[in-house]
């Protein structure tokens with residue numbers, strides 16, 4: 001059961017010596033059934049990378065230049081740019097959630113121990129994952145809390 005909606009994301013982004021401006025891109029959204037809370041939305045990556053349409057279902061899209069793309073396409077296009085600590089911690093946290101059978105979204109509860117996994121393994125992964133989530137949320141909060149003046153060049 002999959003319905004596709006056309007969504008729209010607007011994000012302001014300041015380029016080196018330019019004013020803030022809006023970036024608009026229609027992003028398809030897919031809804032999937034979810035055991036606990038009905039349905040949840042995913043973004044579909046609508047980018048052509050290496051001449052092929054991506055179409056991956058992802059929880060997070062990254063803004064690269066004027067386009068929103070999934071991590072995979074973003075990496076292809078911006079392989080030379082190093083990831084920020086915020087992205088690094090987020091992707092580490094998401095990888096661990098998915099390895100534990102959960103969704104990559106930090107808004108979902110942390111996944112329980114998978115049935116076939118040893119408790120020690122789970123505890124190690126959970127400690128590492130939760131630490132990465134904490135760091136990533138802290139960096140995100142610090143970024144969002146920055147006063148407007150420091151984000152906008154005078």
Ligand SMILES: [Zn+2]
Pocket residue numbers: 045046047054055056069070071072073074
């Ligand atoms: Zn993609």
